[in-house]
Amino acid sequence: MRLLSARLIISLIFGITLVSLLFSYYQVVVEKRALRSDMERRAEVLGESLAGNVEGSWDVGSDRQLQRLVERFANREHLVGVAIYDRLGNPVATTPELGKALAASPQVVNQAIAKDHNASSFMRLGSEPVHIFASPLHRKGEVVGGLAVVHDVSYIRAQSLRVWRVGFFRVLTQGFFVVLITLLIVRWSIAGPIARAAQWMRAMRTGRISSRQEMPDLDLFRPLAREVATMAESLAQARSAAENEARLREAAESMWTAERLSVQVRTRLDGSQLFVVSNRQPYLHQRAGKSLEVVVPPSGLVTALEPVLHACDGTWIAHGNGDADREAVDARDRLRVPPDDPRYTLRRVWLSKEEEAGYYYGFANEGLWPLCHIAHTRPIFRAADWQYYQEVNRKFTDAVLEEIEGIPRPVVLVQDYHFALLPSLVKAKRPDARLAIFWHIPWPNPEAFGICPWQRHLVEGLLGADLIGFHIQSHCNNFLRTVDRVVESRVDWERFAVLRQHHRTMVRPFPISVDLSDDESAQSQGEGSSYVERGSLLRNLGVEAAFLGIGVDRVDYTKGILERFLAIERFLEKHPAYQGKFSFVQIGAPSRTHIKRYHDLLAEVEGEAERINWRFQTGKWKPVVFLKRQHSHKEITPYYRAADFCLVTSLHDGMNLVAKEFLAARGDERGVLILSQFTGAANELRDALLVNPYDIDQTAEAIRVALEMEPEEKQLRMQRMRRVIREHNIYRWAGNLITELCEVRLDAVQETPARLSASVSGA
Ligand code: G6P
Numbered sequence: 001m002r003l004l005s006a007r008l009i010i011s012l013i014f015g016i017t018l019v020s021l022l023f024s025y026y027q028v029v030v031e032k033r034a035l036r037s038d039m040e041r042r043a044e045v046l047g048e049s050l051a052g053n054v055e056g057s058w059d060v061g062s063d064r065q066l067q068r069l070v071e072r073f074a075n076r077e078h079l080v081g082v083a084i085y086d087r088l089g090n091p092v093a094t095t096p097e098l099g100k101a102l103a104a105s106p107q108v109v110n111q112a113i114a115k116d117h118n119a120s121s122f123m124r125l126g127s128e129p130v131h132i133f134a135s136p137l138h139r140k141g142e143v144v145g146g147l148a149v150v151h152d153v154s155y156i157r158a159q160s161l162r163v164w165r166v167g168f169f170r171v172l173t174q175g176f177f178v179v180l181i182t183l184l185i186v187r188w189s190i191a192g193p194i195a196r197a198a199q200w201m202r203a204m205r206t207g208r209i210s211s212r213q214e215m216p217d218l219d220l221f222r223p224l225a226r227e228v229a230t231m232a233e234s235l236a237q238a239r240s241a242a243e244n245e246a247r248l249r250e251a252a253e254s255m256w257t258a259e260r261l262s263v264q265v266r267t268r269l270d271g272s273q274l275f276v277v278s279n280r281q282p283y284l285h286q287r288a289g290k291s292l293e294v295v296v297p298p299s300g301l302v303t304a305l306e307p308v309l310h311a312c313d314g315t316w317i318a319h320g321n322g323d324a325d326r327e328a329v330d331a332r333d334r335l336r337v338p339p340d341d342p343r344y345t346l347r348r349v350w351l352s353k354e355e356e357a358g359y360y361y362g363f364a365n366e367g368l369w370p371l372c373h374i375a376h377t378r379p380i381f382r383a384a385d386w387q388y389y390q391e392v393n394r395k396f397t398d399a400v401l402e403e404i405e406g407i408p409r410p411v412v413l414v415q416d417y418h419f420a421l422l423p424s425l426v427k428a429k430r431p432d433a434r435l436a437i438f439w440h441i442p443w444p445n446p447e448a449f450g451i452c453p454w455q456r457h458l459v460e461g462l463l464g465a466d467l468i469g470f471h472i473q474s475h476c477n478n479f480l481r482t483v484d485r486v487v488e489s490r491v492d493w494e495r496f497a498v499l500r501q502h503h504r505t506m507v508r509p510f511p512i513s514v515d516l517s518d519d520e521s522a523q524s525q526g527e528g529s530s531y532v533e534r535g536s537l538l539r540n541l542g543v544e545a546a547f548l549g550i551g552v553d554r555v556d557y558t559k560g561i562l563e564r565f566l567a568i569e570r571f572l573e574k575h576p577a578y579q580g581k582f583s584f585v586q587i588g589a590p591s592r593t594h595i596k597r598y599h600d601l602l603a604e605v606e607g608e609a610e611r612i613n614w615r616f617q618t619g620k621w622k623p624v625v626f627l628k629r630q631h632s633h634k635e636i637t638p639y640y641r642a643a644d645f646c647l648v649t650s651l652h653d654g655m656n657l658v659a660k661e662f663l664a665a666r667g668d669e670r671g672v673l674i675l676s677q678f679t680g681a682a683n684e685l686r687d688a689l690l691v692n693p694y695d696i697d698q699t700a701e702a703i704r705v706a707l708e709m710e711p712e713e714k715q716l717r718m719q720r721m722r723r724v725i726r727e728h729n730i731y732r733w734a735g736n737l738i739t740e741l742c743e744v745r746l747d748a749v750q751e752t753p754a755r756l757s758a759s760v761s762g763a
Pocket of ligand 1: 299
């Protein structure tokens with residue numbers, strides 16, 4: 001600051017001096033010119049009047065008379081003297097002061113005589129500056145001589161010096177005041193605000209204040225201050241991120257976020273690209289009058305994969321099942337999604353009605369779904385469905401090959417039981433592709449799987465993958481045991497891998513999850529607000545109740561919805577005090593309703609709810625509210641937050657994300673989770689009230705325990721479960737899956753089938 005002031009002062013002094021000097025110089029020039037012309041004018045008047053007198057005395061007069069005449073004029077201001085010369089320039093009469101100095105006529109007199117015209121000149125006489133006015137003298141029209149009037153002009157120089165002197169003092173005074181005023185301005189409007197800004201920034205830096213609201217008045221530095229405030233905020237954010245990271249590191253568990261996943265995936269992909277294949281698409285287009293409507297289908301798989309695609313801008317290949325899907329794609333059946341904020345590419349694959357019926361409704365959902373879920377619904381295996389399943393797997397393979405064409409070492413993530421054959425089909429054409437398949441549903445024991453007539457083809461198809469993922473270890477074990485029985489291969493139980501025909505397939509558990517942070521950001525509810533929300537939610541449904549339970553499912557026989565309703569009925573029987581006070585809201589999205597079993601189930605669930613309501617209902621209260629339609633995540637969240645407990649009673653479930661979504665929504669750390677022991681989630685969420693959904697009394701008792709649990713106990717359990725899903729979130733699932741896949745070595749496996757202790761059994 002001092003250096004700045006010194007520089008400023010020097011520049012100011014230099015500038016002011018220069019300007020003042022130029023100004024003074026101009027003044028001197030003007031003044032000098034005025035004095036000179038004044039002198040010329042006066043000399044001329046005097047000279048001409050004198051010349052008249054001299055001419056009058058020229059004839060008559062003697063030299064003495066002329067001498068007297070010149071001497072009479074000699075006493076004028078600044079006049080040095082007068083001299084008269086004859087035509088040849090010889091002096092005729094001269095005032096004594098001029099004496100010898102003008103013994104010979106000066107040049108200017110000669111000039112006046114020669115040209116018969118007045119002339120004047122500034123010159124030096126000895127060392128003195130003088131002005132000489134010369135006029136010709138006439139007699140009878142003839143030039144007879146010349147007159148010189150000499151003035152002392154040294155006063156002009158003196159006057160110029162005076163102007164310079166005044167100028168100098170003015171420069172000095174002006175400079176002093178300008179510097180003084182400038183320093184005061186700098187102090188008040190620059191140094192002051194800068195000092196305040198520095199103080200404020202220091203406070204921000206040290207964390208004493210945290211927002212721009214506390215920004216001091218920084219005057220003309222306001223725009224700069226705003227920038228500084230933004231920087232300070234970024235700094236504060238970076239600091240809190242770093243603190244967070246440090247906290248997590250301290251907990252020996254660094255948190256997975258969308259950003260971290262994005263960086264991880266990009267690093268792992270190392271310039272390559274990610275392709276996801278699934279039956280269900282993340283967005284479908286429907287015609288709504290004249291416009292197109294975008295719908296997000298109810299699927300745990302979609303919920304889980306969206307953030308992965310957002311993170312790395314890949315391509316998602318899926319069945320285009322919306323009635324207006326074809327209108328939204330380009331010539332290559334692609335579009336960018338999400339439609340309002342495009343982040344990745346969706347490639348739609350078209351299926352005929354027959355293909356959809358055979359592959360999706362038939363083989364996948366009437367065959368494999370009940371085969372893998374031990375829910376005692378008998379699988380149906382039709383040869384025609386199997387044909388369509390193979391055809392559609394080939395169709396999707398073609399789409400994948402088309403998308404990955406020209407892309408070196410693509411990374412392909414295949415999803416679920418709809419595409420068991422796709423890994424082998426793709427790898428046969430593109431061995432350089434890294435391919436993983438994630439099986440989102442359970443894998444049953446080999447005996448149960450063995451009833452599928454085409455089990456060998458399915459297992460061989462899957463073994464084309466470099467990595468097969470399941471939710472939990474027991475599904476991995478079941479799969480490896482099935483492989484052991486069905487195909488010629490070596491199962492490496494130490495590394496959980498299958499070696500077959502020079503190819504290694506790793507088999508690993510990756511428990512799928514949700515994004516807790518998303519829900520946390522929306523948790524600004526205060527104490528007791530869930531109860532306020534509950535009142536208005538139930539009022540909107542036309543029900544009055546003090547206690548609330550919630551269930552959210554696709555209406556699927558694996559979800560144990562009927563068993564759940566029976567447990568609610570038993571609870572009300574055993575604890576009549578809750579009659580009139582406890583209601584259960586079941587959100588049920590109709591699903592796969594073209595399948596008779598699902599169609600019938602929907603009616604059964606509705607019938608059961610009606611039966612129980614008819615039995616207990618009084619006034620404005622009823623025990624079961626069945627909301628039979630698909631609800632968005634946004635619509636469901638208030639129910640999660642308002643409920644005393646969430647009831648998940650799947651008879652068998654790969655993971656069950658409803659349980660995790662409920663926990664994610666409970667930022668208030670209240671609410672209890674009642675969870676079927678037959679879900680994958682039960683492995684991680686040990687603080688839930690675990691139940692066997694077939695045991696109606698046990699579930700009824702769990703409902704009582706949930707409603708009567710001490711708040712401290714609820715909070716402790718909720719805190720522990722939320723910590724589990726915070727640390728094992730969806731980003732971690734995707735990050736681990738992709739990391740593991742990218743670490744697989746694609747070069748040939750050393751062991752040959754001949755050396756392996758192969759176990760073979762027929763399909
Ligand atoms: C399960 C399956 C998913 C499927 C979802 C919804 O979570 O694992 O692959 O997308 O159910 O079923 P849907 O048949 O409607 O796609």
